[in-house]
Amino acid sequence: MTIIQTITPFVEILIIAIMINYLLSFLWNTRSMDLLLGFFAFLLILAISSWLNLPVLRKILILVGNVLAIAVIVIFQPELRMALSKLSLKGRKAREFTEFDKFLDQLANSVYRMSDKRIGALIALENEDSLEEYVQHAVPIKGEFSQELLETIFSPSTPLHDGAVIIRNGTIVAAAVILPLSEDPSQLAKSMGTRHRAGLGLSHMTDSLVIVVSEETGKVSIAREGIMTRGVKIDRFKGVIRSLFNPPTHTSTTNKFNFFEWLKQ
C-alpha cells in the first residue's frame, strides 16, 4: 500500500506532463508561444503566492485568472480548432491521401483545360530518379503547385511556355526545361512534334512520368518508361498518376519503431 502511495504522485505528474506536452505540440514554434509562456509565468506566480501564503496576491491572481480563462479560449481559437481537427479518427494517412487527391484534381483540371484551349504543354512528374541535371539548366520556379501557376507558365505569350515544367512532390521546381529528344520512331506518329519527342526522350532515360498536351490536336498523352499513350481520358489520367505517385506514405512508415515487432524479437 505504501509503495502505491509513493508511486502515485510520480504517475500523476507523468500523465499531466504527457497531456501538457501533447497540448504544447500544437503551439510550439508558433506566434502563440510567447503568449503561452506568459500564461505559464502567471501560473508559476500563482503557485509561489500559494506556498508563501500571500492571500491578497493569490485572490487577485485568481480573479484575473477567471477572466484569463475566457481570454485564452478566444485568443487560441484557431489553434484549438486545429488541435480538435487533429484528433480526428481518420489519422494522418487519410489527410495525406486527400492532399495528394487535391494535387491530382488540380493537375488534371489544369491539363484538360489546356487541352480544350489547344495550349501545348509538357509536364514532367519526378519519381525516384532525380531530374536535377535538367533543372540546373532551366528557369527555377520552386513554387507550390497551383492550377493558375501551371496555366500561366504554358500561356503562349509568356517567355516560359517553351519547354517543360518539372514537378517534384507538389512543387513546380523549374520551367522552360530542355529535355533530351527521343530517337525512337516507333512510338512517334507523324503528327507528333518536338514536344512529344522530348517527353518520350525523358521517359526513356528516367522513371518520371511525362504529360504532353498537343498544340495541334489538343490530345493529352502520357509517356512512361519509353512508351507513349495517346488520347488519354481524364479518368485514366488520374488513375495512372495515382497508381504511380500515391504510395509515398508507405515509405515513411517502414523506418518507424514498431513496439509489437520489438516485443516479438
Added chain:
Amino acid sequence: MKSLLIKLFIQNWQRKLISLILAIVIWLMINHSIAITKLETQ
C-alpha cells in the same frame, strides 16, 4: 529500441522539459489545495 529512447527523451527535449516542470507545478498546486480542503472539512 534506440529510436524509441531517442523519440521519448531527446526529440523536442525543451518542450518535454517545460511540460515536466509545468506538470510538477500544477501537481503541487492542486495537491496543496486538496490538502487545505481536507484540513478545512476535518
